[in-house]
Amino acid sequence: xxxxxxxxxxxxxxxxxxxxxxxxxxxxxxxxxxxxxxxxxxxxxxxxxxxxxxxxxxxxxxxxxxxxxxxxxxxxxxxxxxxxxxxxxxxxxxxxxxxxxxxxxxxxxxxxxxxxxxxxxxxxxxxxxxxxxxxxxxxxxxxxxxxxxxxxxxxxxxxxxxxxxxxxxxxxxxxxxxxxxxxxxxxxxxxxxxxxxxxxxxxxxxxxxxxxxxxxxxxxxxxxxxxxxxxxxxxxxxxxxxxxxxxxxxxxxxxxxxxxxxxxxxxxxxxxxxxxxxxxxxxxxxxxxxxxxxxxxxxxxxxxxxxxxxxxxxxxxxxxxxxxxxxxxxxxxxxxxxxxxxxxxxxxxxxxxxxxxxxxxxxxxxxxxxxxxxxxxxxxxxxxxxxxxxxxxxxxxxxxxxxxxxxxxxxxxxxxxxxxxxxxxxxxxxxxxxxxxxxxxxxxxxxxxxxxxxxxxxxxxxxxxxxxxxxxxxxxxxxxxxxxxxxxxxxxxxxxxxxxxxxxxxxxxxxxxxxxxxxxxx
Numbered sequence: 001x002x003x004x005x006x007x008x009x010x011x012x013x014x015x016x017x018x019x020x021x022x023x024x025x026x027x028x029x030x031x032x033x034x035x036x037x038x039x040x041x042x043x044x045x046x047x048x049x050x051x052x053x054x055x056x057x058x059x060x061x062x063x064x065x066x067x068x069x070x071x072x073x074x075x076x077x078x079x080x081x082x083x084x085x086x087x088x089x090x091x092x093x094x095x096x097x098x099x100x101x102x103x104x105x106x107x108x109x110x111x112x113x114x115x116x117x118x119x120x121x122x123x124x125x126x127x128x129x130x131x132x133x134x135x136x137x138x139x140x141x142x143x144x145x146x147x148x149x150x151x152x153x154x155x156x157x158x159x160x161x162x163x164x165x166x167x168x169x170x171x172x173x174x175x176x177x178x179x180x181x182x183x184x185x186x187x188x189x190x191x192x193x194x195x196x197x198x199x200x201x202x203x204x205x206x207x208x209x210x211x212x213x214x215x216x217x218x219x220x221x222x223x224x225x226x227x228x229x230x231x232x233x234x235x236x237x238x239x240x241x242x243x244x245x246x247x248x249x250x251x252x253x254x255x256x257x258x259x260x261x262x263x264x265x266x267x268x269x270x271x272x273x274x275x276x277x278x279x280x281x282x283x284x285x286x287x288x289x290x291x292x293x294x295x296x297x298x299x300x301x302x303x304x305x306x307x308x309x310x311x312x313x314x315x316x317x318x319x320x321x322x323x324x325x326x327x328x329x330x331x332x333x334x335x336x337x338x339x340x341x342x343x344x345x346x347x348x349x350x351x352x353x354x355x356x357x358x359x360x361x362x363x364x365x366x367x368x369x370x371x372x373x374x375x376x377x378x379x380x381x382x383x384x385x386x387x388x389x390x391x392x393x394x395x396x397x398x399x400x401x402x403x404x405x406x407x408x409x410x411x412x413x414x415x416x417x418x419x420x421x422x423x424x425x426x427x428x429x430x431x432x433x434x435x436x437x438x439x440x441x442x443x444x445x446x447x448x449x450x451x452x453x454x455x456x457x458x459x460x461x462x463x464x465x466x467x468x469x470x471x472x473x474x475x476x477x478x479x480x481x482x483x484x485x486x487x488x489x490x491x492x493x494x495x496x497x498x499x500x501x502x503x504x505x506x507x508x509x510x511x512x513x514x515x516x517x518x519x520x521x522x
Contacts, residue, residue, distance in 0.1 A: 003031055003179025004515040007073065007236035010182045011064045014072045021072030024182070025056035025117055028074050032120075032180050035519055040152035044165075044174040046079050046143045048120040050086050056117045064115065070243060071115030076181040078172050079121040079143070080128055081105050081227065082216035082372050087118075089373070091218045092126035092140025094395045095387040099376040105216025106248045107185065107227055114243045119181050122171025128192055129168040130220050130361050130406070132399040133337065133351040134344035136160045137167030137195065138174075141388075141395045146170040148199055149178040149516035150483040158343050162475050163483050166199030166451075168192040172230045173200035178519055183231045183240060189220045189357065191454035193228045194466050194488055198450040201468045201484030201513050203237045204230050205500070206454075207245070208493045209461030210257055215250035216372055219364035221357050222253075223422060224458050232513065234467060234504040238263035241496065258494040269508045271501035273314030277489075278437060278446035279307065280322045280453075288321035290328075291452045299485055302470035303449050306487050309510050310447075315502075318441045326433020327456055330424025332417065341399045351401075355421035358406040363413050381407050430460035438492055445495075445502055448488040457490040464490040465499040467506055468513040484513070 001010065001019055013019045029048065036042045049055075052074070062071040077083065080091045082101030090096040108118065123143035125135060138146030138161075151163035165174050169186025173196030176184050186193050188206045197204035205228045212227045219225050229240035241263045247254045260266070281292035292303060307317060334352035341347055362381045369379055378384050385407050388395040409415065433456055437446065446453070448464075457464050469487035473480050487506065489499045507513075 001027065003519070003521050004232065006233045007183045007231055007239055008233065010073055011069070011239070015063050017063070021056040021059040021117060022053060024072065025053055025074050025119065028119060028181055029053070035178055036180060040147065040149070040518070042147045042149055042152060042174055042178055043144055044122050044146050044171040044178065044180060045076065046121050046123045046171065047087055049118050052117055052119050059115060059117065062115060068115035069239065070111065072117065073115065073182045074117045074119040075111055076119050076122050076172065076175050076184040077108065078124050078169050078184070078186045080124060080187060080218035081108060081185060082218070083108055083118060087121055089121070089218065090142050091128070092124050092142055093384060094141040094391060095378050095384040096373070096376055097142055099373050099378070101216065101372050102374055103216065103372070106213035106250060107244050108216065110243055110246065122175050122184060124171055125168035127403070128187060128189060128220050130357060131403050132341050132401050133339040133353070134341045134346060135398045136164060138165040138170030139398065141397065146174055148483060149174050149519065150201070151481045154480055162478055163480050164199060166196035169196045169230065173197060173202055176200065176202055176230050176232060177516055179515070183229055183236055185227055186230050187217055187225065187227045188458065189224045190458040191451045193230065194451035194454050194464060197230060197466045198484060198486035201486070202230050202232065203234050203468070203503070203507070204228055204466050205237045205241060205496060206458070206464040207241070207496060208463045210251070210253035210255070211259065211463070211494070211496065212244045213246070213248035213251040213254055215248055218368050219361070221360040222364050223356055223360060224461060234465070234500055234507050235264055235267060237465070238267065238500050260497050263497055263500055266497055266501050267504040268501055269505055270314070271505040272310060275315045275444045275502060276442055277310060277315050277317055278441055278443045279317045279319045280446060280448070282319050282321045285321050288324055288327070290322070291448050295449055296472070296474070298472040298474065299449060302472060302485055303487070306469045306510070309506060313505055313509055318443060320437070320441055322433055322437050322456070326428055326437065328428070330428035333421045333424045333428070335405060337401055337405045340401045343398055353402060353405070354425070355418060356425060358402065359409045359413060359415065359418040362406045362409050362411045366411060425459040428459070429456045434460065434462060434492070445489045445491045445499055448490060450485050450488065453488055453490055462490060462493055463496045463499060464488050465496070465503045467503045469510070470512050
């Protein structure tokens with residue numbers, strides 16, 4: 001098998017007998033050793049499952065089937081997804097270095113039931129990027145810094161990658177891009193799947209909140225958290241959604257789940273013909289061109305080519321900006337936090353993180369530590385803050401200003417400002433933003449560059465599907481190797497099947513994904 005083989009190709013090879021679960025697992029483990037622990041030292045994988053090879057051997061007699069579609073397929077998990085085995089679940093926090101979980105997260109049970117080999121846990125931005133302002137994507141106190149596989153050697157004067165891996169699901173993205181697994185699972189609150197997908201040239205589905213159970217996922221915000229796949233192709237992502245999309249009594253958000261029997265069934269190269277696609281970039285309204293208008297020149301060039309491809313495929317592009325009251329955000333939805341990150345170029349300035357994230361983080365983390373975590377003395381956010389302070393040299397390279405702001409809340413979500421902020425998020429992004437935008441223009445989807453539309457879709461819990469669109473180079477005037485940029489299709493709740501169809505047609509016509517150079521087969 002080629003290291004860049006798609007999940008579909010891996011399944012086909014297992015079905016035909018050209019490879020086995022144990023051979024695949026050995027190959028990926030060798031690749032992790034060569035390129036993650038050695039060579040460019042990508043540092044994507046935090047911990048290899050010590051039982052991975054034993055599990056793979058137990059599956060050698062099975063082939064992928066309708067009942068076990070992933071039999072023998074090695075999958076990596078973001079290290080905020082609980083596994084009730086020998087692996088740790090740390091969220092990237094040194095304070096949780098000994099933590100394990102009482103049980104598998106629901107999505108892990110689904111993967112195992114489908115026959116997947118859980119290969120290990122991957123690094124992430126610590127606590128999924130709610131520890132400190134301006135923490136680099138892919139950094140955590142326990143795992144260190146994940147590198148972008150397209151520019152692994154380029155760092156700035158602070159030792160931070162110039163081309164970031166994207167986060168918070170950095171390790172998930174880099175591990176798939178570098179061929180360290182067949183596919184990976186990440187999570188998103190706002191941008192944490194879309195960002196690593198664009199930076200690593202991958203496909204992702206950020207699902208409707210409630211499509212995939214969050215039970216057993218170390219949280220930020222129950223209002224917006226979701227898990228999702230990071231894969232090399234749209235079909236691969238659809239295959240994983242077939243396994244993961246299910247109701248779960250442990251996650252009430254899944255009660256209203258709507259899904260087709262098979263997400264792969266509708267994939268069609270002609271799916272864009274006749275589709276109406278919102279393009280929120282109206283040259284006659286430059287002040288509201290919030291997503292495409294300020295892109296760097298190279299990114300604008302890639303997006304222009306994407307527009308042409310969409311039109312060539314028969315789509316109608318509706319150039320219309322999202323109303324100001326939608327994209328600008330509702331009143332009282334952010335909190336002023338003093339940036340005390342010692343390595344931030346904006347140290348001493350006010351940051352404005354979402355109120356909902358900070359208030360829900362303290363509350364939701366406490367529930368996770370109570371109900372899921374074992375092997376740790378950390379019982380609440382205050383314990384983690386205190387541990388970090390006591391071990392500041394190792395734990396607080398970038399500070400913990402966001403965690404301190406979260407800890408200052410009551411933790412029971414009783415505050416009026418929290419309830420108001422959540423209502424205003426929905427009023428802006430949903431009621432005044434995307435809902436009337438879709439209705440007025442009769443759209444099948446709206447497109448955004450890279451992860452720039454993450455927030456407006458994430459606040460109402462709406463889905464997005466991203467596919468590679470091309471390559472750019474340079475970061476803030478500094479020359480870099482070429483690295484990927486993606487195109488995101490977003491839609492209303494439960495529209496994943498439609499978005500996958502549209503993304504598939506674009507992917508098949510453009511073939512914009514190319515694996516990182518310098519990482520050959522072993």
